[in-house]
Amino acid sequence: MRILILGAAAGGGFPQWNANNENCRRARSGDPATPPQTQSSIAVSADGTAWCLCNASPDLRQQIEANRPLQPSPDGPRRASPIAAAVLTNADIDHIAGLLNLRESQNFQLYATTRVQGTLAANSVFNVLNPDYVHRQVIKLDTPFSPLPGLSVTAFAVPGKVALYLEDRARDDFGTQSGDTVGLEIQDTASGRNFFYIPGCAGVTPELAERLRNAPLVLFDGTLYTDDEMIRAGEGVKTGQRMGHISMSGPQGSIHAFQDLRVSRRLFIHLNNTNPVLDLSSPERAAVEASGWEVAMDGMEIAL
Ligand code: MLT
Ligand code: MN
DSSP states (O other), X not given: OEEXXXXXXXXXXXXXXXXXXXXXHHHHTTOXXXXXXXXXXXXXXXXXXXXXXXXXXXXXXXHHHHOGGGSOOXXXXXXXXXXXXXXXXXXXXXXXXXXXXXXXSOXXXXXXOHHHHHHHHHXXXXXXXXXXXXXXXXXXXXXXXXXXXTEEEEEEEOSOOOOGXXXXXXXXXXXXXXXXXXXXXXXXXXXXXXXXXXXXXXXXXXXXXXXXXXXXXXXXXXXXXXXXXXXXXXXXXXOHHHHTOOBSSSTTSHHHHHTTSOOSEEEEESBOTTOGGGSTTSHHXXXXXXXXXXXXXXXXXXXX
């Protein structure tokens, strides 16, 4: 199984258009210690020919141009794409806006939970995906499905919340229901190898910990290093918890939560532009790596 890291950054990307912090300034100046990253998405293939996108980021067009396996084969027909399926983990802008790049009457299967499919159906701009070609499939939680020959995917609910633009401010839980945010377990059916893709997650519950225990590979929510990072940076009023994201550090953080789970390979993905680990020379980056984690970067490929 091949896994391409198409985009390692959270919503807004790195640098983000209106973010003027030190991280973003250095990224814009071409500082090699702060390489720019596009918005969060991966692509997976069992055979290296047909590919499944996990989320469709607003940077998808750029990501396809940066990843040869996702481009039409030079000896293929005049209209062709190796992208045969897309699976969505929630309805956040950074995970669905790229679907608009996939118009032009090209066949693919589009998998998401009832809640996320409902959001797409309620937004008529997505009708640009011609239903004669784009087949919207509802996925049931904890029920494996096969988006491509040789791949099995199981979606499971993780702590999170509805997308920002769907929040019901009058409610404590913002109207969040099971299926608004999911994690994916992806298995190569021939080799039996599996990994987890969880780009948004508000906490590691005991149930999630048991699911991930002994996993060979987990790509996990790396939005923030500390919960109040955006507030301290003067760039927002929300904590990570309020945004539906567990932070990396601290006693409530993901590094601590994974400590005894024996996950062979752990990578953070979906990094917000304020996260100090985006700076390769930062002490936080060194601390993350010393604790056994890697940080995903655009252009990485993992063979499993
Ligand atoms: C998130 O991951 O919390 C969202 O992508 C935030 C947003 O939509 O800006
Ligand atoms: Mn996001």
